Amino acid sequence: MTRDAFIAAARAAERDMRSVFPETPLMRNDHLSARFGADIWLKREDLSPVRSYKLRGAFNAMRKQIPGKSLFVCASAGNHAQGVAFMCRHFGVRGVVFMPVTTPQQKIQKTRMFGGGMVEIRLVGDYFDKTLGAAQAFCSEAGGHFLSPFDDADVIEGQATVAVEIEAQLGALPDRIILPVGGGGLSSGVRSYFGTDCAMTFVEPAGAKSLAAALAEGQPVDVSPINNFVDGAAVAKLGEKTFARLAGVDPGDVLSLSEDRICVTIMEMLNVEGVVLEPAGALAVEALSELGETIRGKTVVCVTSGGNFDFERLPEVKERAQRYGGVKKYFILRMPQRPGALKEFLEILGPDDDIARFEYLKKSARNFGSVLIGIETSAPSNFDALRGKLDAAGFTYTDITNDETLAQFVI
Structure with a gap:
């Protein structure tokens, strides 16, 4: 299918789906615009009837199969x-x-x-x-008819309706569009519609870099095992059909963001803007920090792809955000088993240091015990002062904050 034919098909799909659900809003975000010195717009797919863009592809694929299936x-x-x-x-x-x-x-x-x-x-x-x-x-x-979540020509065409709406709502092409990438359905659809008419940035979670791997190998490759935290974009292998449309992407336009870092954006958008985003939905917004000066003065559209966030995950998201921001750390402390030892340790803490976890793990020797301690503070620099005081007092400790293997068992 030529690009002109694809554009016509995507526009036809967008017209047809208006009888099912309204277009999602394209909203200028003043907070992000001021922060990055740019004209930042959010394409709010998190406000669709199912709180993600996925119903677009499902609609387009099903309308073409009925009444045959x-x-x-x-x-x-x-x-x-x-x-x-x-x-x-x-x-x-x-x-x-x-x-x-x-x-x-x-x-x-x-x-x-x-x-x-x-x-x-x-x-x-x-x-x-x-x-x-x-x-x-x-x-x-x-x-029956199997509906792939991304590796289907009709699904890709349906996801391209996001681009159709952006073009109509903005009244012009943005300077840059930032898209999350999982299996590639959304990104390949938008890229097929806009072509090279505007710059694009593709963002994937660090624990599932399927697009980057496919571009490096010249074909989709399995990057298992993957980190499933960003569940809406954690895909082990890019689709064959989606890669055919993304094969020409410049690897320099593909970013990967750590799962903990994405949590910072989830918390910020929730606390500052009142916007609920799932991890995949926050990818495009967090990528703004990576682009820095390249977007200053530009018109940028971030596709917030989904808002299906289970609030039972909120404590984990907050925890990850604090750890990434350097304001929460975990230590294994070797505590002398004598009267006054705990009091000495508590007196070392600064005025902004708060104990969030304190648990004796086991006695490593008759006169010492191992303690798991979690500390929250107001600024990362406070931990430098704390370490200095611990060293001066002769306490033995190990920072396990970034030890993922150990953290799985004790945190």
Whole structure:
């Protein structure tokens, strides 16, 4: 398909979906604009009916298959499942959604709610590979249509409607668009629509750099094991069809951001702007800090791809943000087992230091005990003063804040 044909198809899809749900807003963000000296706009896909852009691709793929197919099958534990369920109810067709057994009940319930009785949910496998295999096998046996979350030409075309709306809402092309990347459905669709008419930055989580790996190897490669924290963009292998549209991307336009760093943006957008973003939805906003002077004075659109955030994760997100910001650390402290030792340690703490965790782990010797201690403070520099006082007092300690293996067991 030529670019002109793709543009025409995406525009037709965008017109058709207006009978199902309204366009998502493109909103100028004064806070970010002032901070970066640029004209920053947020394309609020987190405000769609299912709080992500995924229903776009589901709509476009299903409208092209009906009435030929009356059964649609997918494998997903998140936004894709909800988009498919929403569209099954809209079109009045049957859907079967396969999810891992470990899927949180909140996501299962939301998918069932959006399906409105038209969707059956099947929990299969502890890991997604088994879930996907079961879904594809069932689909083949039942004669249904399998809806890939990203590696499908019609899905890609549907996700490109994000670009159609940006162009119409802004009234011109932005200088730069920042897009999160998982399997590549959104990014390949937007890139296919805009081509090289505006600059693009592609952002993926550091624990799942599937686009960067594909560009380096010249083909999609499996980057397992991946970090699933940014669940909306944590994909082990870029799609074949999406890579065909992203193969010409300059590797210098691909950024990776640490999972902890993304948490800083989630907390900032929640506390300052009242905007609820899931980790994948915060990727594009956090990338602004990396671009720095290159965007000063420019018009920039960040696609906030989703807002399906489970608030049970908030304590973990806050924890990760504090650790990344250097205002919370964990130590293993060797504490003398004698009267007054704890008091001596407490007197070392500064006025802004707060003990967030204190736990005896075990006695390492008759006269000493190992203590896990977590400390929050107001500024990273306070830890330099604390270490100096601990050293002067003769305390033995180990900073385990960034030791992921050890932290999994004791924090």
